[in-house]
Amino acid sequence: MVPQFDIEALRTMIVGTDLGSFARAALHLGRSQSAVSMQLKRLEEQAGHALFHRRGRGLAPTEAGDTLLTYARRIVAMHDEAAMALGASVAPPxxxxxxxxxxxxxxxxxxxxxxxxxxxxxxxxxxxxxxxxxxxxxxxxxxxxxxxxxxxxxxxxxxxxxxxPMLWFSKDEDSEPLRDVSGTLPLVLFDHPCLFRQAALRSLDEADIRWRLSLTTPSLPGVWAALRFGLGVTVRTAHGVPPGIRRLDNCLPALPPxxxxxxxxxxxxxxxxxxxxxxxxxxxxxxxxxxxxxx
The missing domain is CATH 3.40.190.10 (Periplasmic binding protein-like II)
Known part of the structure; x- marks a missing residue:
């Protein structure tokens, strides 16, 4: 009998080969690994040949697998092109x-x-x-x-x-004091873990500057908003700094790039x-x- 190849199984074969892992293909396609394994097994049954062999922790195409993969790319491409030509909904890559x-x-x-x-x-x-x-x-x-x-x-x-370079930033008002009434530097930072946070705290500790966390957040817009309201200083790069924020030069410890x-x-x-x-x-x-x- 002439094999009746499953389009979605062929699509899985293509994605898994391109990504170098069928576990990654499962994540990419939103399927479980067991479902992907069943698709590959069905393809081998339909083809009547082993399509993959074990290589390290992954699978590599056999000679028959390479042959089918070449046709699979053409079949899936023509299938999707025909579906789009007829106005059918095709999930985009x-x-x-x-x-x-x-x-x-x-x-x-x-x-x-x-x-x-x-x-x-x-x-x-x-x-x-x-x-x-x-x-x-x-x-x-x-x-x-x-x-x-x-x-x-x-x-x-x-x-x-x-x-x-990493730089210090604060509210854009020259008269605004950096430290609070106790002489402590208030900080507005991402919550842990964060490269910027780690660099800021390390540099202040090495310079023996007292600090406290004024606000922590996972949101960069939240950091900038807190600075505009004068809640403290932060560390970022110079890229994408919004209006109302000023760069602090020579008044706080240097930071690594x-x-x-x-x-x-x-x-x-x-x-x-x-x-x-x-x-x-x-x-x-x-x-x-x-x-x-x-x-």
Whole structure:
């Protein structure tokens, strides 16, 4: 009998091969790993051949698997094209992107506007996150790519895009005192863990400056709002600083620089590779990215 290949199983085969892991494919497609395993088993039954063999912790295509994969790409592409031509609803491919909140106002919209012109039928799911969480989510396959800050004093992964100094900021009023009535420096910071928070507290302790946490929050807009109301000082880069905030020079301890790095999966689909290139070009464009100091 002629095999009747399951379209969604073929789609899973493509995604799993492109991502280099069927566990990642399960996350990407919103399915359980057992469901993905059943799809692959069904494909092998339909093909009458073993399609994958064990390689380390993952699966690699056999010769028959490579042959079917070539046809699978064509079959799925034509299937989706036919469905769209008939007005059927086809779930668009999804790229999962992680970013620090610092880049939501300029880098993200500029890059996605360019990307949507090149790939109009691709859905981008954007997630704001902490640096440690973004790196973990790329490693685990929950994100395809991410921009993340990295400290200079620890192992760093991904591609270096820019080196950015950390700076002190406060309310934009020269007459506003930095310390409260007890002589303690009030701080407005992200809650733990945070590279900026760690650098601020370390530098103040080394300089023997008394400090207290005035406000902690996971929201960058919340940090800026607290500064505008005079609740304390904070540490960020110079990128994306809103009106009403001033940079503090020479009145508090110097801080180390951070690196901005791009983290991505080892096996990115072509659309995700396009987005990575566009993000990099946006970061390196001073007209859009606010003159980030590049490598």
């Amino acid at each position: 999804t790229i999962r992107l992680g970013l620090p909140q610092d880049f939501f106002e300029d880098v993200m919209p500029s890059a996605l506007a360019t990307f949507s012109q090149k790939r109009p039928n691709v859905h981008v799911a954007v997630r704001a996150g902490r640096n440690y969480a973004l790196e973990d989510e790329v490693k685990s396959g929950r994100l395809d790519l991410a921009l993340a800050f990295a400290g200079m004093d620890r192992p760093r992964n991904g591609e270096l895009l820019a080196t950015m 951070l690196e901005l790095r791009m983290l991505k999966q080892d096996h990115l689909p072509e659309a995700a590779q396009d987005l990575a290139h566009i993000l990099k070009a946006t970061i390196e464009n001073p007209g859009v990215a606010g003159q980030l100091p590049t490598r």
